[in-house]
Amino acid sequence: MLLNDFFIIDDWQPGDGLARAILRINWGHPILEGHFPGRPVVPGACLLQIMKELVSMALGNEIRLIRADQIKFISMIGPDEDETVWMNLTWRQAQRPEDPSLPPAGCQVTAEGIHAGDICFRFKGSFQAGSDYAG
Numbered sequence: 001m002l003l004n005d006f007f008i009i010d011d012w013q014p015g016d017g018l019a020r021a022i023l024r025i026n027w028g029h030p031i032l033e034g035h036f037p038g039r040p041v042v043p044g045a046c047l048l049q050i051m052k053e054l055v056s057m058a059l060g061n062e063i064r065l066i067r068a069d070q071i072k073f074i075s076m077i078g079p080d081e082d083e084t085v086w087m088n089l090t091w092r093q094a095q096r097p098e099d100p101s102l103p104p105a106g107c108q109v110t111a112e113g114i115h116a117g118d119i120c121f122r123f124k125g126s127f128q129a130g131s132d133y134a135g
Contacts, residue, residue, distance in 0.1 A: 042077040062130030070124040086114040
């Protein structure tokens with residue numbers, strides 16, 4: 001989990017099927033010592049983990065990535081710019097066909113990260129509720 005270690009949430013605005021977060025990166029975190037020495041940037045895997053943690057928080061349920069239809073890392077996020085990252089998330093939950101009153105079996109998520117006024121990250125994919133994960 002990267003929340004409150006690699007990043008903190010400065011502002012959190014959840015809604016029905018959408019959320020917006022303003023995040024601050026911890027530029028002193030050890031992850032950045034190797035990515036890249038002398039020119040730290042947020043690793044793409046960390047952006048995916050941040051997005052996963054935010055969606056889990058919004059849904060109130062642990063989730064796991066089951067399919068990534070689209071992942072685009074458009075520009076790097078480094079400390080020489082604004083230290084904040086905006087994350088815009090939207091999702092659509094899929095109900096279990098056998099009993100729609102049960103918790104969602106999964107969700108389709110789209111996400112967009114914005115840093116220093118530029119889109120730096122886009123994602124579209126599917127997550128599954130952690131309690132339904134069999135892998």
